[in-house]
Amino acid sequence: MGWNAVLQAEDFSERVDGHFFDPATEQAHAQVTATVCSEVKAEQDKVAWAELVIFQFPMWWFSMPAMLKGWVDRVLSRGFAYSTGRKYDTGHLKGKCAMLSLTTGTASTLYAPNGIDGDLHHILWPIHNGILAYTGFTVLPPFAAWMPAQVSQQQREDYLLQYAERLSRLGDMQPLFFHPRQDYDEHQQLKPGIPARSGVQWNPRAGQTFEASASKNFDSAANGESS
Numbered sequence: 095m096g097w098n099a100v101l102q103a104e105d106f107s108e109r110v111d112g113h114f115f116d117p118a119t120e121q122a123h124a125q126v127t128a129t130v131c132s133e134v135k136a137e138q139d140k141v142a143w144a145e146l147v148i149f150q151f152p153m154w155w156f157s158m159p160a161m162l163k164g165w166v167d168r169v170l171s172r173g174f175a176y177s178t179g180r181k182y183d184t185g186h187l188k189g190k191c192a193m194l195s196l197t198t199g200t201a202s203t204l205y206a207p208n209g210i211d212g213d214l215h216h217i218l219w220p221i222h223n224g225i226l227a228y229t230g231f232t233v234l235p236p237f238a239a240w241m242p243a244q245v246s247q248q249q250r251e252d253y254l255l256q257y258a259e260r261l262s263r264l265g266d267m268q269p270l271f272f273h274p275r276q277d278y279d280e281h282q283q284l285k286p287g288i289p290a291r292s293g294v295q296w297n298p299r300a301g302q303t304f305e306a307s308a309s310k311n312f313d314s315a316a317n318g319e320s321s
Contacts, residue, residue, distance in 0.1 A: 099164020105131045118172045125173030137169040146191045146264065153198045156217050166225055175229040183275045185230020192231040194218060195257070202240045214238065215293040222270060233270045
């Protein structure tokens, strides 16, 4: 596509402030005035049309590559994917599903709770929670093909079969859990007495500690449960 990953002032033909570039302000203004640049508008139209968005990428420095992050920066913009008072449960993309499908350069054992790279669900939290859930998506469990460049041809074909099987039952999959807005107080912290159920949160006001949370997540992963 020749996609430009850089969110820049040149994206906006009608600036709110021509002297100081505030990306979020300019994005919201472009949505209201229907002056979103054509390449971003084309991608936003695809997202608006889709019921399911799959993000396919190689794990790169424990996240998505810069090109895809730049797509997120420009396309899932303020005014289109979220706005003041329209985040998480009320994000603009509520009603749509999203899923990460990724490949890695190393084995699955490195992404286990006791692996040197850390638990995969913890690593993906900034994407699952900070991008997808934040904008209202229902987030499905990720699919990973482990180090496809280093395994046998048979294993790569098995990955394709596993992926096809996953896609065939997306409608039956339990989404990842994120606490609803009512579980949080006016400071957007989990209320007293509500134990954190996500992979990277713990609630001291519910008697949870980091150590207990880490132990719980290790036991859940060992039993095949998702965070």
